[in-house]
Amino acid sequence: MSNHEHGVSIRLENCRKTFADGTLALQPLDLTINAGETLVLLGPSGCGKTTTLRMIAGLEFPDEGGRILFGDEDVTRQPIEKRKVGMVFQSYALFPNMTVAENVGYGLKVQKVNVADIKRRVAEMLEMMELGALAHRRISQLSGGQRQRVALARAIITSPRVLLLDEPLTALDALLRERLRADINSLLRKLGITAIYVTHDQDEAMALGDRIVVMEQGRVSQIGSPREIYFTPKNDFVADFIGQINVFEGQIRDRRMQLPGGSLPDVALADGFGRIHCRPEDIVLTEAGSGQLTGVVQQTQFIGDRTRVWVAGAGQQPVLVDGDGRTHFTQGQPVGLQIKPDQMILLDQQGVRAA
Ligand SMILES: Nc1ncnc2c1ncn2[C@@H]1O[C@H](COP(=O)(O)OP(=O)(O)OP(=O)(O)O)[C@@H](O)[C@H]1O
Ligand SMILES: [Mg+2]
Numbered sequence: 001m002s003n004h005e006h007g008v009s010i011r012l013e014n015c016r017k018t019f020a021d022g023t024l025a026l027q028p029l030d031l032t033i034n035a036g037e038t039l040v041l042l043g044p045s046g047c048g049k050t051t052t053l054r055m056i057a058g059l060e061f062p063d064e065g066g067r068i069l070f071g072d073e074d075v076t077r078q079p080i081e082k083r084k085v086g087m088v089f090q091s092y093a094l095f096p097n098m099t100v101a102e103n104v105g106y107g108l109k110v111q112k113v114n115v116a117d118i119k120r121r122v123a124e125m126l127e128m129m130e131l132g133a134l135a136h137r138r139i140s141q142l143s144g145g146q147r148q149r150v151a152l153a154r155a156i157i158t159s160p161r162v163l164l165l166d167e168p169l170t171a172l173d174a175l176l177r178e179r180l181r182a183d184i185n186s187l188l189r190k191l192g193i194t195a196i197y198v199t200h201d202q203d204e205a206m207a208l209g210d211r212i213v214v215m216e217q218g219r220v221s222q223i224g225s226p227r228e229i230y231f232t233p234k235n236d237f238v239a240d241f242i243g244q245i246n247v248f249e250g251q252i253r254d255r256r257m258q259l260p261g262g263s264l265p266d267v268a269l270a271d272g273f274g275r276i277h278c279r280p281e282d283i284v285l286t287e288a289g290s291g292q293l294t295g296v297v298q299q300t301q302f303i304g305d306r307t308r309v310w311v312a313g314a315g316q317q318p319v320l321v322d323g324d325g326r327t328h329f330t331q332g333q334p335v336g337l338q339i340k341p342d343q344m345i346l347l348d349q350q351g352v353r354a355a
Contacts, residue, residue, distance in 0.1 A: 007194030008071045008161040009035040010056060015066035017051050025051045027219040028066075035071075036192045038185075040209035042199060044241070047215040049198040053164050056196060058083045070161060086160030088151050090167040094139045100150050101126065101135040107158040121157060128187075129153045145176045152184065156191065163188070163195040169204065181207055202242050206230065214238050236351035239277045245345075246283070248276040248315045261293040261314035266341040269354055275347040280322040282343035285309065285329070291336025295319065297329045311335060 010033040017026040026048045033039045041049040054060040055068065058080035062068065068076045075083055094103050105122040113121075126132045129149045139147060148168060155163060165184075169177045185208055188195050199205055205212050206226040214221045214229060214237075222234040233239035240247075248264065250257045252274040257264045267276065288294060295314035300307055306325045310318040314337050321337065323329065346354040 007036045007192055009033060010162060010194060010196075011067075011069040012052075012055070012062075013067040013069070015052075015055060015062040015068065017048070017055065017060060017066075018063050025218055026055075026062075029220065031213065031220070031223075033194060033196060034210075035194055037210045038188050038195045038197060038208055040197045040199060040205040040212045041215060042202065042205040042209075042212050042241075043215035043221075044200060046217075048218045049200075049215060050166055052215075053166055053196060053198055056162065057085050057087060057164055083162075084158075084160050085162045085164055086155035086158065088148075088155045088163070088165045088168045090170045094147060094150055094154070096139045099136050099138055100131060100142070103139065103150055104131075104153045104157055106154060111158065125153045125157045144172050145180055148172065148180055149183070152187070156187075156193070161194070163193050165195065165197045167199055168197075170199075170201075177204075184208065214241060216241075232353065233277070233345060234353050236275070236277070236347055239345055239347070239353075244280050244320055246278045246280065246315065246319050247317070248278065250274065250316075259293060259315050261295045261337070262291070264292055264339060264344070267344065267346065268341075269346050269348070273349055275349075275351070277345040277347065278339055278343065280308070280320045281306075282339065283319065283321045284338040285311075285321055285323050285327075286336035286338050288334035288336055291338045293319075293337040295335060295337060297331055297333045297335055299331065300329050309335075311337060 012029055012031040014028045014030060015026065016028040018024050041052060043049055051060060055062055058078055067074060101122050104125055105118045108118045108121060126135055129152065131149055131153060134142065134146060169180055181204055197208055209226055211223060211225055212229050213223050216237050222229060222238045229238060229242055233242060239245055248257065248259055250259050252267055252269050253271050255267050257267045257274060257276065267274065293314040295311035297309055298312040298318055299310040304325055307323045307329065309321045309323050309329050311321060312318050319337060348354050
């Protein structure tokens with residue numbers, strides 16, 4: 001497997017995409033993917049994730065003036081078969097009439113690798129993907145998770161320079177998705193392959209991405225590590241899209257925001273209208289009357305490691321708080337809310353994060 005060790009870096013320069021019917025799917029895009037990195041493209045339906053992936057694969061070409069580089073090599077006009085990319089899609093696109101081993105070996109056969117080598121490399125690959133016992137099964141005799149592993153094995157056996165994955169786990173149930181996500185994660189790290197992974201599942205994005213690109217309507221909204229995206233979203237789109245978040249809106253005077261259930265101090269925003277986002281886990285429930293805000297428990301949901309509590313009357317909308325799983329709250333109970341200033345995400349009037 002040593003030939004996988006260093007993936008190639010990828011650069012997209014000024015890559016705009018207009019489809020034949022005039023649809024502008026991507027605004028001019030500049031993006032660098034480091035060698036060996038797993039970059040996740042995350043965003044709502046129609047924001048341009050698949051289009052970006054297909055341009056990297058060579059299935060679509062950017063508008064005039066766009067360039068795509070693999071390392072130092074300009075591949076902009078190269079067709080897919082020259083680019084040496086491996087692809088895995090949501091629909092496995094396996095050959096139903098071939099066995100597992102024949103599916104996995106297919107790419108090597110196309111490359112005219114000799115039969116003995118194919119046999120050896122397929123056996124190694126099946127071993128690695130824990131598919132050895134299924135080598136002679138037909139695809140129709142496999143579970144969804146097994147099919148997905150075959151699709152992965154088939155994509156990486158030819159030592160692609162880049163692995164492109166477009167929502168590969170969406171068809172699977174939650175438990176299996178989580179397990180395969182962990183498998184993919186360790187596989188990508190072991191192979192050191194450059195990978196671009198498309199999803200609209202934020203948990204998947206956080207778990208897999210070295211960096212995440214959050215896309216909105218054909219443009220990049222933010223690029224950063226999972227932590228940066230989660231804790232310091234650049235704007236209200238990213239803040240709302242990633243994780244659960246509470247929004248407080250109100251007038252600010254002397255760094256204090258007035259709200260229905262009290263006021264928040266030490267808000268580093270100018271006087272006037274302002275907006276604060278705050279994660280459910282960054283709000284502490286206190287005795288009624290002792291917090292910055294006061295409200296009434298509207299609804300609770302016990303999740304085991306924590307209790308989700310919705311508090312009415314503190315902000316404009318019910319405030320979601322993640323409380324300790326062992327503390328019991330009852331509906332109608334008055335509570336206080338406490339937020340630390342450094343755990344507030346402050347947005348200006350345009351919805352852009354204040355420095
Ligand atoms: N062949 C095409 N011709 C015209 N418009 C297209 C074509 N393919 C995609 N589009 C449009 O380009 C935009 C981006 O599509 P894309 O498939 O990249 O979205 P996506 O982010 O992958 O969405 P999803 O999460 O639903 O898969 C959409 O508005 C889509 O309708
Ligand atoms: Mg898509």
